[in-house]
Amino acid sequence: xxxxxxxxxxxxxxxxxxxxxxxxxxxxxxxxxxxxxxxxxxxxxxxxxxxxxxxxxxxxxxxxxxxxxxxxxxxxxxxxxxxxxxxxxxxxxxxxxxxxxxxxxxxxxxxxxxxxxxxxxxxxxxxxxxxxxxxxxxxxxxxxxxxxxxxxxxxxxxx
Amino acid sequence: xxxxxxxxxxxxxxxxxxxxxxxxxxxxxxxxxxxxxxxxxxxxxxxxxxxxxxxxxxxxxxxxxxxxxxxxxxxxxxxxxxxxxxxxxxxxxxxxxxxxxxxxxxxxxxxxxxxxxxxxxxxxxxxxxxxxxxxxxxxxxxxxxxxxxxxxxxxxxxxxxxxxxxxxxxxxxxxxxxxxxxxxxxxxxxxxxxxxxxxxxxxxxxxxxxxxxxxxxxxxxxxxxxxxxxxxxxxxxxxxxxxxxxxxxxxxxxxxxxxxxxxxxxxxxxxxxxxxxxxxxxxxxxxxxxxxxxxxxxxxxxxxxxxxxxxxxxxxxxxxxxxxxxxxxxxxxxxxxxxxxxxxxxxxxxxxxxxxxxxxxxxxxxxxxxxxxxxxxxxxxxxxxxxxxxxxxxxxxxxxxxxxxxxxxxxxxxxxxxxxxxxxxxxxxxxxxxxxxxxxxxxxxxxxxxxxxxxxxxxxxxxxxxxxxxxxxxxxxxxxxxxxxxxxxxxxxxxxxxxxxxxxxxxxxxxxxxxxxxxxxxxxxxxxxxxxxxxxxxxxxxxxxxxxxxxxxxxxxxxxxxxxxxxxxxxxxxxxxxxxxxxxxxxxxxxxxxxxxxxxxxxxxxxxxxxxxxxxxxxxxxxxxxxxxxxxxxxxxxxxxxxxxxxxxxxxxxxxxxxxxxxxxxxxxxxxxxxxxxxxxxxxxxxxxxxxxxxxxxxxxxxxxxxxxxxxxxxxxxxxxxxxxxxxxxxxxxxxxxxxxxxxxxxxxxxxxxxxxxxxxxxxxxxxxxxxxxxxxxxxxxx
Numbered sequence: 001x002x003x004x005x006x007x008x009x010x011x012x013x014x015x016x017x018x019x020x021x022x023x024x025x026x027x028x029x030x031x032x033x034x035x036x037x038x039x040x041x042x043x044x045x046x047x048x049x050x051x052x053x054x055x056x057x058x059x060x061x062x063x064x065x066x067x068x069x070x071x072x073x074x075x076x077x078x079x080x081x082x083x084x085x086x087x088x089x090x091x092x093x094x095x096x097x098x099x100x101x102x103x104x105x106x107x108x109x110x111x112x113x114x115x116x117x118x119x120x121x122x123x124x125x126x127x128x129x130x131x132x133x134x135x136x137x138x139x140x141x142x143x144x145x146x147x148x149x150x151x152x153x154x155x156x157x158x159x
Numbered sequence: 160x161x162x163x164x165x166x167x168x169x170x171x172x173x174x175x176x177x178x179x180x181x182x183x184x185x186x187x188x189x190x191x192x193x194x195x196x197x198x199x200x201x202x203x204x205x206x207x208x209x210x211x212x213x214x215x216x217x218x219x220x221x222x223x224x225x226x227x228x229x230x231x232x233x234x235x236x237x238x239x240x241x242x243x244x245x246x247x248x249x250x251x252x253x254x255x256x257x258x259x260x261x262x263x264x265x266x267x268x269x270x271x272x273x274x275x276x277x278x279x280x281x282x283x284x285x286x287x288x289x290x291x292x293x294x295x296x297x298x299x300x301x302x303x304x305x306x307x308x309x310x311x312x313x314x315x316x317x318x319x320x321x322x323x324x325x326x327x328x329x330x331x332x333x334x335x336x337x338x339x340x341x342x343x344x345x346x347x348x349x350x351x352x353x354x355x356x357x358x359x360x361x362x363x364x365x366x367x368x369x370x371x372x373x374x375x376x377x378x379x380x381x382x383x384x385x386x387x388x389x390x391x392x393x394x395x396x397x398x399x400x401x402x403x404x405x406x407x408x409x410x411x412x413x414x415x416x417x418x419x420x421x422x423x424x425x426x427x428x429x430x431x432x433x434x435x436x437x438x439x440x441x442x443x444x445x446x447x448x449x450x451x452x453x454x455x456x457x458x459x460x461x462x463x464x465x466x467x468x469x470x471x472x473x474x475x476x477x478x479x480x481x482x483x484x485x486x487x488x489x490x491x492x493x494x495x496x497x498x499x500x501x502x503x504x505x506x507x508x509x510x511x512x513x514x515x516x517x518x519x520x521x522x523x524x525x526x527x528x529x530x531x532x533x534x535x536x537x538x539x540x541x542x543x544x545x546x547x548x549x550x551x552x553x554x555x556x557x558x559x560x561x562x563x564x565x566x567x568x569x570x571x572x573x574x575x576x577x578x579x580x581x582x583x584x585x586x587x588x589x590x591x592x593x594x595x596x597x598x599x600x601x602x603x604x605x606x607x608x609x610x611x612x613x614x615x616x617x618x619x620x621x622x623x624x625x626x627x628x629x630x631x632x633x634x635x636x637x638x639x640x641x642x643x644x645x646x647x648x649x650x651x652x653x654x655x656x657x658x659x660x661x662x663x664x665x666x667x668x669x670x671x672x673x674x675x676x677x678x679x680x681x682x683x684x685x686x687x688x689x690x691x692x693x694x695x696x697x698x699x700x701x702x703x704x705x706x707x708x709x710x711x712x713x714x715x716x717x718x719x720x721x722x723x724x725x726x727x728x729x730x731x732x733x734x735x736x737x738x739x740x741x742x743x744x745x746x747x748x749x750x751x752x753x754x755x756x757x758x759x760x761x762x763x764x765x766x767x768x769x770x771x772x773x774x775x776x777x778x779x780x781x782x783x784x785x786x787x788x789x790x791x792x793x794x795x796x797x798x799x800x801x802x803x804x805x806x807x808x809x810x811x812x813x814x815x816x817x818x819x820x821x822x823x824x825x826x827x828x829x830x831x832x833x834x835x836x837x838x839x840x841x842x843x844x845x846x847x848x849x850x851x852x853x854x855x856x857x858x859x860x861x862x863x864x865x866x867x868x869x870x871x872x873x874x875x876x877x878x879x880x881x882x883x884x885x886x887x888x889x890x891x892x893x894x895x896x897x898x899x900x901x902x903x904x905x906x907x908x909x910x911x912x913x914x915x916x917x918x919x920x921x922x923x924x925x926x927x928x929x930x931x932x933x934x935x936x937x938x939x940x941x942x
Contacts, residue, residue, distance in 0.1 A: 027194075028196075034189070036191065036193075036410070037193065039863065041863050041865055043443075043865055044359060044864055074185075074186065083185070087185040087186070088185075090185050091178070091181040092177065094830065097666070097667070097833060097834075098360070098410045098411040098665030099189050099665065100410030101359050103187055125871075125873050131872075132359060132864065132869055134413070134837070135359075137836035137837045137838075137840035138871075139836045139877065139878065140836070142872065
């Protein structure tokens with residue numbers, strides 16, 4: 001079947017099997033491999049992408065369900081003026097080790113701070129509780145998301 | 160902490176340098192196994208046994224073969240024709256690659272489909288008919304060793320029972336004498352449950368064998384690419400010079416990516432036979448049910464103590480559940496890994512350890528999950544025992560430890576089981592952690608809370624690890640000595656490439672190993688590229704596990720950098736027209752002793768190494784070092800956990816977690832702390848929620864992330880980190896390794912805290928994971 005999905009601002013029209021998972025479509029058809037697969041039961045969040053701005057786990061969304069939507073993957077975070085604040089904060093605060101959960105974590109974090117410009121420790125932890133990390137113990141991920149929120153707030157206050 | 164000796168722009172030891180590996184990972188430009196997409200790649204899916212124990216009477220793969228897109232269905236019989244139906248394990252046993260006779264655990268590999276598309280490969284699995292004749296499963300090692308138990312390994316010559324191994328160490332006579340002198344004997348029987356490392360990226364392979372040239376390029380999620388190349392050569396009979404193992408970015412390892420799994424062998428054989436690349440990536444369920452379980456030790460420890468709280472001796476009986484094949488990843492000499500480090504941080508003369516392992520109808524593995532070969536189990540047992548001993552003697556658990564610690568002046572200290580601990584200051588570590596947590600006040604608060612019916616518990620663990628295997632005289636895996644290497648090339652412009660035998664899985668080697676070179680030569684760490692993971696482009700080594708990268712590969716890096724510093728000094732002397740012995744090197748500047756204005760930089764020297772040499776010197780500025788450590792290193796730490804237990808539900812919450820680690824010199828403190836936070840979380844996971852268990856039919860309960868509970872950010876406690884820094888006396892830069900300390904040390908601290916909350920009721924043990932219902936039942940039983 002024909003699906004039209006705008007991924008990171010580019011339209012992708014493809015003929016896919018109806019059963020094709022969104023994550024496989026992104027990785028194999030479109031060729032963007034920054035979105036990872038850590039389980040296939042919506043448990044780990046490594047495959048998280050934003051669909052029309054909302055985080056979804058792309059291992060349990062069909063490509064067909066994303067037809068007509070705008071999808072943002074990790075490759076789409078960086079803007080014309082450089083890294084998204086969430087990306088630089090993850091590096092600055094050592095919010096990643098192996099990097100496998102990182103794309104999903106950053107997308108959830110970006111989505112959170114778009115809605116909540118000053119999230120508390122508990123609010124961040126709740127927001128990322130659908131995303132597993134086996135390396136960091138989360139402490140620096142929480143810190144990075146709060147750092148990014150503070151930087152976004154600061155730059156919007158300044159402008 | 161020791162202050163850095165290099166300026167920030169050089170970024171040597173002690174700087175919390177930002178990680179070089181982050182740039183690609185935060186932009187989705189990492190290169191993980193499943194991201195590798197070679198032309199004409201075929202996809203493999205594995206059919207696994209639904210039963211724990213059954214005879215295979217036949218496999219019908221006709222319908223699967225007929226499916227459009229399927230190229231091959233590989234069975235055990237086909238593998239057998241090539242002599243590959245069985246493979247050796249890392250512990251000297253053999254393991255089925257694809258079952259030919261019986262299946263011996265749920266999830267065992269029975270057949271594999273090779274297809275043009277992963278969806279088709281998975282579809283085809285459902286079309287394969289296997290005629291199983293069910294056999295009764297054996298699901299505990301106790302059942303397994305009962306008289307008359309069915310023989311699990313009936314194919315194994317000379318095997319007449321289900322015993323996988325026996326091993327003992329220590330001095331039994333001296334231990335009996337110690338127990339005869341004891342005022343009391345404190346006994347603890349506990350199970351360290353089966354767990355799984357479950358890195359977020361599962362295991363996988365892309366095998367690409369050119370049938371014309373014989374070149375085998377094998378991309379693997381491998382913690383030990385060089386060792387795997389050699390084992391592939393030995394097992395598959397491929398010429399080693401034609402094998403190139405590439406371990407790309409790895410999404411966490413924790414021991415899971417040390418062994419060679421059947422899927423790797425089948426994919427490689429399939430690529431060889433078909434002449435196209437074959438990719439296999441485990442599903443999460445496959446990962447959890449078939450590859451790399453850890454722990455599963457039933458331990459009985461007895462401590463001989465005096466009424467003054469002095470430990471006289473330790474006796475341990477241990478029974479391990481090995482699953483269907485004995486495939487522990489561990490040094491050849493030690494059948495139960497380094498479990499005999501179980502004497503812990505304490506000074507007593509006698510110990511005897513008696514271990515045996517049994518085959519069961521469960522997945523094999525026995526990997527050291529974020530642990531130096533079974534040290535986690537050992538550390539847990541002694542720290543639990545010492546707390547219980549304190550209760551029996553009637554002194555505070557902290558005081559019990561302080562009375563028995565190996566004292567700083569006793570190092571090097573030989574333990575009753577033969578480890579020679581190199582360094583440490585245990586009393587300072589424990590007292591520092593106690594001061595931080597406010598130990599005396601907490602004990603008062605605990606007593607007051609108890610009077611109000613609230614249950615507060617304070618748990619201590621003071622662990623000592625033995626990591627960095629290891630000296631070649633003692634340590635090998637499958638005959639391969641556990642040395643490691645570093646090759647350093649400084650180019651004419653003064654930039655360098657460092658090539659390692661070890662392989663990062665998230666630990667940050669690309670940053671920290673560059674910092675070691677920066678420290679020695681003064682080349683900025685950001686001018687040093689670290690390469691690893693590709694056997695064609697890096698020197699040989701045994702890989703990254705057992706916290707051995709810094710102790711062994713890091714030592715090799717320091718030594719090779721020093722070799723180049725020596726050569727550089729001669730070149731500098733030539734450039735400065737001074738005597739070799741008058742040249743001093745600091746932060747990349749070579750100057751003449753007494754005339755600091757006469758100097759050249761490492762960059763000047765690098766150019767001269769290719770353009771302007773002293774008479775008779777060979778061109779170039781590069782070298783390689785193979786490092787054979789003289790001893791293990793012995794990181795340690797003092798952890799204190801405070802919990803509150805709800806007496807009505809058994810639910811417990813961590814109120815405080817203070818973790819003091821001494822890992823010697825910290826190359827990059829930020830990265831060290833990151834490792835500790837991750838390790839503490841895994842320790843919490845095992846004590847609170849994470850386990851792989853089975854029902855009586857041998858069905859794995861814990862086969863996905865809905866049943867196998869790994870902590871999310873919501874459950875994970877907050878940690879307060881402390882450090883002391885006693886350098887390892889024999890390591891070239893005084894570092895000891897840190898990646899696993901927190902996982903090794905922390906489970907006992909968490910469990911001790913829960914026990915401490917209910918100890919006054921008489922509770923002395925709750926098995927891990929310390930689930931609320933178990934706590935509740937223990938309280939009920941005690942009251």
